[in-house]
Amino acid sequence: MAAKVPVERRKPLLRQLADSKILLLMCVPAIVFFIVFNYAPLPGAWIAFTNFNYRDGIFGSPFVGFKNFEFLIKSGQLWLLTRNTILYNLAFIIFGNILQIAIAVMLNEIRSTFFKKISQAAMFLPFFISAVLVGVIAFNLLNYDTGAINALIKQTGGDPIKIYSVAGIWPLIIIMVHLWQSTGYGSIVYFAAIMGIDRSLYEAAAIDGASAWQRIRYVTLPSLKPTFIILVLFSLGSIMHGNFGLFWNLVGNNAALFKTTDIIETSVYRMVLTQNNFTTSTAVGLYQSLFGFALVMTANWIVRRINKDYALF
Amino acid sequence: MHSSDLAEGVGIGPAKPRAIKLDxxxxxxxxxxxxxxxxxxxxxxxxxxxxxxxxxxxxxxxxxxxxxxxxxxxxLTAYEYIFNAPRQIVGSYIVTIVMTVCGTAIGLFVIAMTGYALHRRDFPFRNHISFFIYFTTLFSAGLAPTFLWVARDLGLRGSYLAVFLQLLMTPWLIILMKNFMRTVPYEIVESGKVDGAGDFRIFAQLCLPMMKPALATIGLFLALSYWNEWYLSSLYLGSTVEFKPLQYHLYNLINTANALRNSVAGSNVSITDLPSNTLKMASAIVATGPILLLYPFIQKYFVSGITIGAVKG
Amino acid sequence: MNRRNIIKLGATILALGISANALMGSVQAQDAPTEITMLTMGNKPTNGRLEAMLEKLNARLLEQANAKLDLFYIEWADWQTQYNVQLLSGDDNVDLIATATDWLFAWENAEKGAFLPLSEEMLKANAPKTWAQVDAKGHWDLTKLNGEIFFAPEDNYTQYTNHGFFYRGDWATEAGFENGEITKFEDFTKYFEWVKATKPDAYPWDIAGANEAALTGYLQGHTDLQTLQQVTAGNYFPFQTSEADPYTVTSWYMQGDELLAAAELAKKWNDIGVWREDALNYDGDTREEFYAALTGVEQHHTQTYLTQIVDNMNTKQPGSDPRFFWFGKENGNFFKDIFTHGAMAVSANSKNPEKALQVYDLIRNDKENYMLFNFGIEGTDYIVTADGKLGFPEGYDSSTDGLGTNYWWGRMDEFELPKTSDAPNKAEIIAALDAQAKDYPYSTLIVSKAAIDPTLAAISGVLSEYIPQLQYGKFDDPAAAIAEMRQKLADVGFEEARASVQADIDAWATARGLK
Structure with a gap:
């Protein structure tokens, strides 16, 4: 892309405003949107330090200091939620990218356009599905009485598995569902990157007598590195945020599974909606924002020191 | 982009065009x-x-x-039940379709406009505004304060607007759109300026037509988020509206035996006589079908859209 | 995009804005009559009977108070969440709010400020009959928080709402119980085993979602602990006192071995397969399943048994001989109705709180209004039989023709008629309950919860993690789980909260000279 940036001289602010008033105006709807729905509620996080009631309002309610945080730490819940949220995200990032790259590399080996199109469409299908439906599908596959998996086990004479009581297998299930839903979409990105690789590199590799494996090892994978790094960094930015819809619709209120499935979002939702507890939930939310913010800033700082091009900002 | 990476490990001689032999x-x-x-x-x-x-x-x-x-x-019993008393599902369909169509159109327009302005290198405030928008992904007030703000202060509880407005845009989609804009040669903007066109006209008449893949991609993301919406509906609509958005309607059907019976009200049956499992599945199919049908029509644009957006990110 | 398209788009946005406005603010302040909206629980009926009744009722209300009544329903789907969210939202379209201290979070919402404090003057001026009636019984104290009245209790309606198991006498007889009578909580093991073995289509006890009865049912019958209704932690009541020592606060979650015994019994039941394996993720209508012989036990309270279960079972499962085992039957450890099992509050955001009270007073105390609102239009919704019972007209089907006002927030004994659908053994059951039941001793106790609120929230978090698993027998080692739970409860300050409630009880008991 040819750079034709006009030389930027420091112009007086008023002049800048006047010159770019149309562009500014074009940003106004979005700015208003984020002010109304994201910035305006921010002061409400003060609830985390109060014993909130609506009569006195957010700032009139009795101040309780760090009491709401204290309980979270004492009960060990904050640690559990942090651990689960981060570990799930790491698993999603690691397994997700590996699988997406693998699928993309394999798609590249497919010569039949028809097959490629059909299989891509099929893999893309789960991406279109609402979390509600994902939950329905999972329940009907996994439940004890009529679940497809247990039906299969029974038909083959085995003992059905009590999937909804065993917390230990849920990380596996949730990771699989996540991969099921996101791989088709993610692999398109990598596939596109592969398509962008200079064909002559492959030809050269062939001339040098590289096998298919060497070709992948020395041409394809290195070319995917930038895409990989960008995608990983981007997902690291939301490492403290979980996919609420997925977890809630898979697990719901099943306390037997919380040890391995409860993430910050589900816990906050339950606190607010089933326990009527605004204060502790806001404390969790505030912690999530602050901790996540610190994580992203640190990661960005480190990345910036290693390679400025990859830094998020 | 980073072509030095590509060469690593493979000794590349001058490219000699030659058919690759399969080994x-x-x-x-x-x-x-x-x-x-x-x-x-x-x-x-x-x-x-x-x-x-x-x-x-x-x-x-x-x-x-x-x-x-x-x-x-x-x-076909399950489908007969649904279509014998179609009032609920038809109402939900209409609500969801209107929201999806209007939300996608308006959201897309605002996102494109903002993305365009933020991309313009001669726009002095673009970094500030970009950070202003990006910041919201790092820091949020949390569930309870946001709910209190939107429901109590804005008074939007019980209004479809609460759902409609909050889904209009996300920082991520704006960043994506900004990246897409890079594919529009800057000369276009320059030539527009030379012709004396205003900033908005350059955007609407020169840039937008070149952005079809981007618009298709972001449009699909928006359409999916509207179509698959259930969470905001459960918070802000609940039972205040007669016709719930489709996926929230489905969520209730799936999770509550009573809701299932109500949805086929008029059929004079006890809940134990209802084909509840198959009815749930049929409702799920009916609620998901249309968005799946959309895919083949935009597949072409969509794939190239993701490609541009992600790889060049 | 050419100019015309841009104009089109602009027009679309404009049109949407206009329709959005129409969506948002359809309620305009009108001079007269005043519209009063009552929040109630249930699914809004679609058979047209409600509207027909409201038309008649509103004609009367218009005359009596220049007001009109409308109902707003919190549907049963996800009702606990939706009830709290609705109150949290501060919706000013709702004036009267149905509530209850034992199942509808009345105290929590009063404390959070969802309800308008009702002054004595306001009540006397706008709801004089309600004021006088409740006052005569001395029951306003039951609705006070920090000295202020927050709702009107349904204190003049005789009912038992103590919980227990509905089971089938015919099955129990076959299972080997004499006369089909089960007298002990743990004896249900035998009944469940029999159902499991002989009725392949039925679950011995099909339960949906979190339901603490498997634990509390045992605890009530095997301890003399009585639950303090005033203090809730989420869905749980964390504090009890004992009958022997009624002024010392304790907790069956924290003290004693009974919780373990209950959990072990639950585990045994789980191993038998009493409930479905995925009970925690299941939300079915188990009442209907009981009617269809798909579950051996259904769990709810006396009132339900007397007014619905017996009648329905006799028509849908003739010969099933529906029985009721109430929790605490072994030792008489249960209370009479607490008077606030149903109550009516005024929304803190109501624009017409006085009018709302007037309407409530008229529904509660004017016989004709009461009959309309509760039972509908005579002749089409109900009939009065020759022997003075309330029955239904020919061809009436209660499953589709219900009026559905669900008015459980201020019924009055003097306007109620015996119903043709009442259980024939009603008098017997009531007599048996009367003989055993205790009066709730802490009606006038006021617990100051502001200081312990964060602690209660934390307790709720711990309990809602452990109790559902204990109640469904999901822990391999219940003893270890209980120890772990107790440690966590202690960590989050259970003792501080207990001590605070204890101080309130001490002060209350001293002031009344009880101690």
Whole structure:
């Protein structure tokens, strides 16, 4: 892309405003949107330090200091939620990218356009599905009485598995569902990157007598590195945020599974909606924002020191 | 982009165009690819097939032997129930379609406009505004304060607007759009300026028409988020509206036996006589169908859209 | 995009804005009559009977108070969440709010400020009959928080709402119980085993979602602990006192071995397969399943048994001989109705709180209004039989023709008629309950919860993690789980909260000279 940036001289602010008033105006709807729905509620996080009631309002309610945080730490819940949220995200990032790259590399080996199109469409299908439906599908596959998996086990004479009581297998299930839903979409990105690789590199590799494996090892994978790094960094930015819809619709209120499935979002939702507890939930939310913010800033700082091009900002 | 990476490890001589010969490793890789892709594509589609076949099975068979690949004891009973009392589902359809169409159109327009302005290198405030928007992904007030703000202060509880407005845009989509804009040569902007066109006209008349893949991609993301919405509906609509958005309606059907009966009200049956399992599946199919049908029409744009957006990110 | 398209788009946005406005603010302040909206629980009926009744009722209300009544329903789907969210939202379209201290979070919402404090003057001026009636019984104290009245209790309606198991006498007889009578909580093991073995279509006890009865049912019958209704932690009541020592606060979650015994019994039941394996993720209508012989036990309270279960079972499962085992039957450890099992509050955001009270007073105390609102239009919704019972007209089907006002927030004994659908053994059951039941001793106790609120929230978090698993027998080692739970409860300050409630009880008991 040819750079034709006009030389930027420091112009007086008023002049800048006047010159770019149309562009500014074009940003106004979005700015208003984020002010109304994201910035305006921010002061409400003060609830985390109060014993909130609506009569006195957010700032009139009795101040309780760090009491709401204290309980979270004492009960060990904050640690559990942090651990689960981060570990799930790491698993999603690691397994997700590996699988997406693998699928993309394999798609590249497919010569039949028809097959490629059909299989891509099929893999893309789960991406279109609402979390509600994902939950329905999972329940009907996994439940004890009529679940497809247990039906299969029974038909083959085995003992059905009590999937909804065993917390230990849920990380596996949730990771699989996540991969099921996101791989088709993610692999398109990598596939596109592969398509962008200079064909002559492959030809050269062939001339040098590289096998298919060497070709992948020395041409394809290195070319995917930038895409990989960008995608990983981007997902690291939301490492403290979980996919609420997925977890809630898979697990719901099943306390037997919380040890391995409860993430910050589900816990906050339950606190607010089933326990009527605004204060502790806001404390969790505030912690999530602050901790996540610190994580992203640190990661960005480190990345910036290693390679400025990859830094998020 | 980072072409130095590509060369690593492979001694590249001058490219000599020559047909690549298949050696044994190529055949093995290709076979593995076809097999794996086929299996994974099946894995992605299988749950849908099971759902479809369950919705076409008889309730008794489902209760006895669970879900299968093929309909057991084929019947259309479940669909008859839905379409005998279509009021609820038709109402939900209308609500969801209106929200999806309007939300996608308006959201897309605002996102494109903002993305365009933020991309303009001669726009002095672009970094500030970009950070202003990006910041909201790092820091949020949390569930309870946001709810209190939107429901109590804005008074939007019980209004479709609460759902409609909050889904209009996300920081991520704006960043994506900004990246897309890079594919529009800057000369276009320059030439527009030379012709004396205002900033908005350059955007609307010169840039937008070149952005079809981007608009299709972001449009699909928006449409999906509207179509698959259930969470905001559960918070802000609940039972205040007669017609719930489709996925929230489905959420209630799935999770509450009573809701299932109400949705087929008029049919004079006890809940234990309802084919509840197959009815749930049929409702799920009916609620998901249309958005799936959308995909083939925009697949072409969509794939190239993701490609540009992500790789050049 | 050419200019015309841009104009089109602009027009679309404009049109949407206009329709959005129409969506948002349809309620305009009108001079007269005043519209009063009552929040109630249930699914809004679609058979047209409600509207027909409201038309008649509103004609009367218009005359009596220049007001009109409308109902707003919190549907049963996800009702606990939706009830709290609705109150949290501060919706000013709702004036009267149905509530209850034992199942509808009345105290929590009063404390959070969702309800308008009702002054004595306001009540006397706008709801004089309600004021006088409740006052005569001395029951306003039951609705006070920090000295202020927050709702009107349904204190003049005789009912038992103590919980227990409905089971089938015919099955119990076959299972080997004499006369089909089960007298002990743990004896249900035998009944469940029999159902499991002989009724392949039925679950011995099909439960949906979190339901603490498997534990509390045992605890009530095996301890003399009585639950303090005033203090809730989420869905749980964390504090009890004992009958022997009624002024010392304790907790069956924290003290004693009974919780373990209850959990072990639950585990045994789980191993038998008493409930479905995925009970925690299941939300079915188990009442209907009981009617369809798909579950051996259904769990709810006396009132339900007397007014619905017996009648329905006799028609839908003739010969099933529906029985009721109430929790605490072994030792008489249960209370009479607490008077606030149903109550009516005024929304803190109501624009017409006085009018709302007037309407409530008229529904509660004017016989004709009361009959209309509760039972509908005579002749089409109900009939009065020759022997003075309330029955239904020919061809009436209660499953589709219900009026559905669900008015459980201020019924009055003097306007109620015996119903043709009442259980024939009603008098017997009531007599048996009367003989055993205790009066709730802490009606006038006021617990100051502001200081312990964060602690209660934390307790709720711990309990809602452990109790559902204990109640469904999901822990391999219940003893270890209980120890772990107790440690966590202690960590989050259970003792501080207990001590605070204890101080309130001490002060209350001293002031009344009880101690």
């Amino acid at each position: 044994r490793s190529d055949v093995v890789l290709r076979t593995i690819s076809y097999v794996t892709i086929t299996l994974f594509a099946l894995f992605c589609v299988l749950p849908f097939i099971m759902m479809l076949s369950a919705s076409l099975s008889s309730e008794a068979e489902i209760r006895r032997s669970g879900f299968g690949i093929l309909p057991k004891d084929f019947t």
